[in-house]
Amino acid sequence: MNILVIGGGGREHALAWKLSQSPRVKKLYCAPGNPGIASLAECVAINVTDNKSLGSFAKEHNIDLTVVGPELPLTNGIVDYFNELGLKIFGPNQMAAQIEGSKAFAKELMHKYGIPTAKSEVFTDANAAIRYIQEQGAPIVVKADGLAAGKGVVVAMTVEEATAAVEMIMLDKFFGNAGAQVVVEEYLRGEEASVLAFTDGITVKPMVAAQDHKRVFDGDQGPNTGGMGAYAPAPVVTPTLEKRVVTEILQPVIKAMQEEGRPYTGCLYAGLMITDTGPKVIEFNARFGDPETQVVLPLVASDLVDIMEACIEQRLKGIEVEWSNQAAVCIVLAAGGYPGEYRKGDTIHGISQAEEKGALVFHAGTAFNADEVVTNGGRVLGVTATGFSIELAIKKAYEAAGKIHFRDMHFRNDIACRALNRV
Structure with missing residues (x-):
């Protein structure tokens, strides 16, 4: 092929x-x-x-x-x-991809079909959104409706912070047309997890649960990013909880999309908050997550081509998706200043040395300058390692990441810490 x-x-x-x-x-x-x-x-x-x-x-x-x-x-x-x-x-x-393309559409779909998610309102007027925030109080979450490269969400701990987010998105048009309307939703307490699934529009087969680290600094401090690292499997999603995710969220949303005349095939990403009352949807994405893909795919034991063809040809039910019994950890190496302004064109050293340590080094924001590999994005590399325990995968990933350097490189030192706490 x-x-x-x-x-x-x-x-x-x-x-x-x-x-x-x-x-x-x-x-x-x-x-x-x-x-x-x-x-x-x-x-x-x-x-x-x-x-x-x-x-x-x-x-x-x-x-x-x-x-x-x-x-x-x-x-x-x-x-x-x-x-x-x-x-x-x-x-x-295109119609099915609106589940990610419009947060307002996704929210309306979930409310209509009873899929567990945060209470929310959609606004096209900034002043109305600000009045609603003042009525609800904080913490509260403000989201640009459209695509914003994973950066259109502000988790505001104060009313002032939420108001500033609305002004940035709707009045300053920081995300362009993606901020023409905003979704303001309740702040959910719990632990986040990402459950990706293969689907042919009828059958749903979940992948190993992962956990992304969105905040830029250790201890979940600083602004949201596109993701500073991930690990899988995420122990917060127990076998019992996974069954609930499938029966309460994944299967209902695929059925809902069918009923809405938007049959969904491919990979569906459910970003979840595991609350005291069970899993609730934070967002849906219409594709593989980044950096979750970098830890989920190394654990797939089946042929990915076979799975994808079965999804396209609506015969996923007859395919067995097999998984490794290992754990995987990905450390994102970012450019100085990310997720704000950052420089490009800095030479990257040590990739081959990291690979010699048994790591997979996935290029996220790189380019060639003559025969050198240089930085060309905010998230530059994802260093992934696998092991028969989460501790071993963490150790291998950080050892490999330590072999790579470029000017002002930074990364989080606590990827997979929640898994260690649970272990």
Whole structure:
């Protein structure tokens, strides 16, 4: 098979790495890819939102399966376009991808079908949103409605902080059109977890639960980021709780999407808060999470190509998804200043030394400068290690991360600390 992966970040590097292990893969391409992916696939310089060029490339190169990494191509209708061309593609169509493309839509869907989530209101007027915040008090959560690269959520501990968030999103238009409306919702107390699932629109098969670390500094301090690290499995999601997630959240939302005329196939990401009364949805994403993918895929023992084809062909029920009994930990190495302004173009040293330690080094924000790999994003690398215990995986990941350096590099030192506490 010839396979095309769309995207160029750490998630796409992990997808390309896993897909490359399939004996069915003859040739792997990635658009646009990155220096890490270039060791596995032929990288082609096509923008992820250029449906026409991607479709032409897939036709010309006899692509048998296309796998979409980021959310933007999905909300831009890449799946619909490929389907029109008769090309096999893994991911939800444009209407189904609205579950991530619009937080207001996702909230209305959950409220309509009784899927557990935080109480919320949607606002198109900043003053109305601020009045509501003053009535409700803090802590409270303010979310830009549209896509904001994982940074459109403010968990405000004071009314003043929440008011400033509304002004930033709606009046200052910090996220552009993504902030034309905001969702203001109650603050949920508990522990977060991410449960990704394969689905063919009817059957749902959950992946190993993971936990992301959103805040930039140790101890969950500082602003939210796209994710500073992750680990799997997350012990907060016990076998009993996983059954509840499937029966109370994943299966109902897939059925709801079917009833709404938006059948959903691909990977569904449920960002959850595990509260005293059970799991509640914080958000849905229409694709693999980042950096959760970097810890979940190394634990998949089955052929990923087989699973994806079964999702597309609506025969997932007959596929057994097998899992390793190991744990995985990913440490994100970030550029100085991230998630604010950061510099690009700094030389990265020590990647091969980290890999010699047995780690997988997934490139998230890198580029080539002549024959050197340099920084080209806020989240630069994801250093992932596996082990037969969470302690061993943590130790291996940090040992490997310690071999890499670039100017003003920073990372969290407490990834997977909650798992250690539970152990």
